[in-house]
Every structure is written in structure tokens, then in C-alpha cells.
Amino acid sequence: MRFTGGSVTEEKRRNGKSFNPKHWRICLSFTYDEEQEDGSTKKKRKRVTRIVEGTKTHAYEERDKLIAELDGKGETLDEVVQQQKEQEKVDNMTLTKLIELWDAARRTASKASERTLTEDRNRLRHVERHLGNVPVKDITIQMVEQTYAAIRKETGLSGTSMNQIHTLLKNVFEKGIDYDYIYRNPCTRVTAPRRDKPNRRALTAEEGTTLLAAVDESEAEAFKSLDEKEARRAYREKLGIAKERHFMRGLHDISCIMAVRIGLATGQRRGEVFALTWGDVDLDEGTIHVGHNVTYQDVVKTPKTDSGVRTIAIDPTTVEHLSMWKDRQADELAKIRVKQTDETPVCCSSTGGRIRIDNFSHWWGIWRKEHGFDGLKFHELRHTQATLLLANGVDVKTVQTRLGHASASITLDWYAHAIPQNDHAAAEMLGNLLNSKQEEDEPKDPQENAAQTQEESFRLLPHENLPKVTAKSRQKARRGHTKTGQLVQLVS
Numbered sequence: 427m428r429f430t431g432g433s434v435t436e437e438k439r440r441n442g443k444s445f446n447p448k449h450w451r452i453c454l455s456f457t458y459d460e461e462q463e464d465g466s467t468k469k470k471r472k473r474v475t476r477i478v479e480g481t482k483t484h485a486y487e488e489r490d491k492l493i494a495e496l497d498g499k500g501e502t503l504d505e506v507v508q509q510q511k512e513q514e515k516v517d518n519m520t521l522t523k524l525i526e527l528w529d530a531a532r533r534t535a536s537k538a539s540e541r542t543l544t545e546d547r548n549r550l551r552h553v554e555r556h557l558g559n560v561p562v563k564d565i566t567i568q569m570v571e572q573t574y575a576a577i578r579k580e581t582g583l584s585g586t587s588m589n590q591i592h593t594l595l596k597n598v599f600e601k602g603i604d605y606d607y608i609y610r611n612p613c614t615r616v617t618a619p620r621r622d623k624p625n626r627r628a629l630t631a632e633e634g635t636t637l638l639a640a641v642d643e644s645e646a647e648a649f650k651s652l653d654e655k656e657a658r659r660a661y662r663e664k665l666g667i668a669k670e671r672h673f674m675r676g677l678h679d680i681s682c683i684m685a686v687r688i689g690l691a692t693g694q695r696r697g698e699v700f701a702l703t704w705g706d707v708d709l710d711e712g713t714i715h716v717g718h719n720v721t722y723q724d725v726v727k728t729p730k731t732d733s734g735v736r737t738i739a740i741d742p743t744t745v746e747h748l749s750m751w752k753d754r755q756a757d758e759l760a761k762i763r764v765k766q767t768d769e770t771p772v773c774c775s776s777t778g779g780r781i782r783i784d785n786f787s788h789w790w791g792i793w794r795k796e797h798g799f800d801g802l803k804f805h806e807l808r809h810t811q812a813t814l815l816l817a818n819g820v821d822v823k824t825v826q827t828r829l830g831h832a833s834a835s836i837t838l839d840w841y842a843h844a845i846p847q848n849d850h851a852a853a854e855m856l857g858n859l860l861n862s863k864q865e866e867d868e869p870k871d872p873q874e875n876a877a878q879t880q881e882e883s884f885r886l887l888p889h890e891n892l893p894k895v896t897a898k899s900r901q902k903a904r905r906g907h908t909k910t911g912q913l914v915q916l917v918s
Contacts, residue, residue, distance in 0.1 A: 431454075431455045432452065432453060432454040432455065432489055432493065433452075433453045434450055434451070434452055434453075434482065434485045434486055434489055435450070435451050435453070436448060436449070436450055436451075436482075437449035437450060437451045437477060439564065445479075445564075445566075446566075447479045447480055447481075448479070448480070448481070448482075449477055449478070449479055450477070450478050450479075450480070450482065450484075450485035450488075451475060451476075451477055452475065452476045452477075452478060452485060452488060452489045452492060453473060453474075453475050454473070454474045454475075454489070454492060454493060455471060455472070455473050455474075456471070456472045456473075456474065457469055457470065457471050457472075458470050458472060474492070476488070476492065477517075477563075516561075516563060516606075516607050517561060517563070518561070519561060519562050519563070519602075519607045520558065520559050520560060520561055520562065521553070521554065521557045521558055521559075521560055521562055521565065521598075522554050522558040522559065524562050524598055524599075524601065524602050524605075524607065525547075525550055525554065525598055527601065527605065528597065528598045528601040529543065529546075529547055531601065539721075539723050539725075541722070541723060546594055549587070549590060549591050549594055550591065550594055550595065550598070552577045552581065552583075552591060553573060553577070553591060553595055556573045556576055556577070557569065557570075557573055562599075562602050562607050562608050563607065563608055565612055566612055567612050567615050567616055569612075570595070570612050570613060570616050571616055571617075574588060574591075574592070574616075574619060577591070578619075584622045585619050585620045585621055585622040586621045586622045588619035589618055589619045589620070589621045591619075592613065592616070592618045592619055593618075595613055596611060596613035596614070599611040599612060599613055623840070626803060626805060626806050626809050627806055627809065628806065628809040628810045628812070628813035628814070628841075629802075629806065629807075629810040629814075631814060634690065634810055634814065636798075637686075637690065637797075637799060638687075638690060640797040640798075640799075641683060641686055641687050641690070644683050644793070644797070645680065645683050645684075645687075645747070648676060648679050648680045648683055649680065649754070651676060651679075652674075652676035652677075652680070652758070655675065655676060671761075671762060672762055672777065673762060673776040673777045674758045674759070674761065674762055674776050674777075675776055676758075676776075677755070677758060677759075677774055677775065677776050677778075678775055678776045678781065678785075678789075679789070680751070680754075681771075681772075681773035681774050681775070681781060682773065682781070682786055682789045682790070682793070684747070684748070684751055684772065684773055685699045685700065685773045685781075685786065686790075686793075686804075686807075687744060687747060688702070688714075688744070688748075688772070688773075689804060689807040689808070690807050690810070690811075691740055691741060691744040692714060692738055692740060692744075692811070692828070693807065693808045693810075693811030693812065693828055693829050694714075694716060694738075694808070695719065695805070695808065696783065696786070696804045696805065697719040697720040697721060697783065698716050698718070698719050698720075699772075699773065700720045700771070700773055700780065700781055700783065700786065701718035701719050701720045701726055701771075701780075702714065702716075702771065702772040702773070703768060703769050703770060703771055703772060704752060704766065704767070704768050704769075704770050704772060705767075705768030705769060706772075707748060707752075707772060709745055709748060709749050709752070712739055712740050712741075712742065712745050713737050713738065713739055713740065714737070714738055714740055715736075715737045716729075716734070716735065716736050716737070716738065716830065717729070717735050719734075720780065720783060721783075722783050722784065724780070724782050724783065729830065731830075731832045733826075733827075733830055733831060733832045734830040735830075736827060736828070736830050738827070738828045748772070751772075752766075752772075755770075755774065759774075759778050762777070762778070764777070764778040766778075790804060808829065808841065809841050811825075811828070811829070812825050812829060812837055812841035813841065815828075822834045822837055822838060825837055825841075829841065
């Protein structure tokens, strides 16, 4: 190859502004001989371009290095052409294309569910509307920040949703670094949007009592309904018209009611409640072992942290209801030829299996509305547990252990809600404390003070009436004269 010419020009943004640092486009022209089929050669011209960052002087230095490499001293023509293609590939790699590559890699790894993959892809579409057609190498920190502001203004997404978008976009750029499309991640220096604190409430003690009463009433009605159904079936069996059954229709409702009772009594997560089996429940000791969690996709997993695996106590009333339910469940499952074992879910379906989370959510939405708790989230039972225990003097470490938190700060920051009654009680206690202190500091009766002063005058000697301490008196004190010795010690 023979070098024929080259140039260095500044590469600017679409709006005409310079990059920071500046980008320089190096264009080099070469001629080479291309061998033809008949053995002859033909002169060809090849243009090579590269983009470098830095000062103009640095760009010229890089140009000279490139000329030296290409002018018969380094790379072959094939390597030059390949580099040119790779550079064109980098120049044409838009954010949308990179997101597609990232999504394909995640799906190949199979580390996330289909639902999660779809949700994440939909979240990134907000970013694609603004930066989708922009080459990845041209995306800057300022562009990302401006995009976040525009998305927040257009959609009104919460801080938590924006934080999720930021995390996903950061992962996309990291994949671009792995594929050599970019050299640095613009999201690393972008301040992540602050996550919103969940707007969840905690029930008061009165509301908790009302909810538990509704659970008791629903439980009694569900058992009564089940008894009536069984009575009608017994009558049909007597007539010989009863059909063979493979499920118990009433078990689902009773199990859902039991789930609410357990959630209110223990503060377990919804997935933890539905992952419980009878092997996890020790009715004799009055404890429940939490070691698994059911996801929304009906997948049983272990807790994310070691602190999530725990054994918590349950109150005698809950033990009594669970004991009754265990016996009744065993009898009803036997009617459909299903044997109750330690692996049987505490909250079982109509066939004795595990209840799907979405099925419970449907039942929960109807039940809470019927009983005056419309809008109550199941997770708020967990907030109620923490708040009521802390408000009634239970130490934070015990509450932390019951909830399965890794640190006490999570318990206090996210689950401990202020109770107005406690605030009034605190104000009253402080007022009483200050008033009692003021009473202690008030002057006493003058006659009483005079008597006290006179008493102290007899007990304390004025400084001028004290005998003079001399070397001789000190010697006497050392010889055992008690009175003088005591005096010397006092004034020394």
C-alpha cells in the first residue's frame, strides 16, 4: 500500500456542539494493487477513517502512527478493511440495537422469568423514545440526565420506577462495554433517581382487632358452608346420584382466611405464608419455621438473606385455630383420596396443592372490600406487626428477628410507623418530667432554710477559725494525735 493523503477534522454533535473531550475524525487514503483473475493487477484506492478523543495535537499524532502502521509496516489490507468494518459497526450501533442485544443475552442466560424480562423491556422503552436512534458512542452524561427529566415530566413515574430504569440502562451500557461499542458507561456518573418510600400504612390496635374479628367471622361462615355442602353431598350419595369428585370446593376459601390470620399474627410476607407446609409448623411448641418463599410465578425459592430463615413464635389463639384447621384439612383431603403429610401446604388449594398467588390476590381484593378494608395490602399486615410490637415495648432486635430483616435499621426505617396516641403520651410524659424537676428546684420555706443554715454553721468551721498548721503540728499528727491529724488532712 502507498499513502496518498490524509486529514484531521473535528467530529461534532448533531446540534453542532463539540464533544467533551473533543472527537477527531482521521481520514487516510491509500492505493494498492488488487490481483485480478487473469493474473494482472489493478490499482485500487482505499479510505480508512478512525475517531479519536483528545486534543488536535493528539489527533495528528494518532494520524502519523496510523500512517506508519498502514504504509507497509504493520497491518495488511485485510486487517485494515476489517477494522474499518468494525468502526462502521460501532458508528451504526444505536441504543435500541444495543438494548436488543442485551435483552437477547439475558434471555439466553435464562436467569430471569419471562414476566420480568417483558417488564424490564417495557421500562426501557421510555428511554428509547428519546435516545433510541442515537449512536451509543455519542450518548453523554448530560443526555442521560435530560432524558430522565423528560420521562419524569411526561409520564409522572415515581422515583422507584425511575431508579429501576436507571439500573437497567446502566446494565445495557455495561453490555456495550463488553461488546467494545463504548469505552465508558455514561450512567456511572449520573446520580441515580431516589427511590420513593412505599406509601404503606400500619393498622392501629383497634383496626387490627376489627380485622381479626372479621377473620373469625369469615372462618366460621366458611366452615359452616363446607358442612352444608357435605350434608347435601351425603344426601346425594344416599340417593346414589353423587358424582365422583377430585376436589373440595370449600378448601380454597378457608385456606385464604387462614393466610390472613397467619399474616396478621406473624408478620410474614405473602409468599412466605403460602410456602408454609405442616412440617414447618410445630403446634406443640407454638412455632413456625420460615425457610421458603413463593414468587408470583409460583416458584418456590429460599430467602434472599440468611436472616430470612427464622423460627418465630405464634400466640395460643392462632395455635388453636391452626390445630383445628389441620385436623379438618386432613379429613377433607381424605375424601378426595389425598393424604395429608408434612409436605402438604398449610394454605392448600381445592385439590390439596399450593395456592397460586394471583388466585389469592383475586380473593383478597373481594374479601377486604366486603369487610370494610378496601385498599388494604397484605404486606401492610407486616407493617402492623412491627409498629404495634415496637409501640408496646418489644425490643427492636426481637421485631427484627420476627420479620427476618438483615439489620434493625430496615425495621425502624421502613416498618415502624408513628402512632398518634404514643405521640400524645410522649408529650404528657415530658411535661410531667419537666414539671417535677421544676418543683424540685423551687425555693423552700424561709424558716426551713434558716434552720438548715444554722445547722450547717455548727457543722462547718469558718476558714479564719481554723488553727494554723505548722511543722510542729504535722509532727504531732504523725505521732498519732488524731484530732490534729484529721485537721491537717482537711486543710492540706
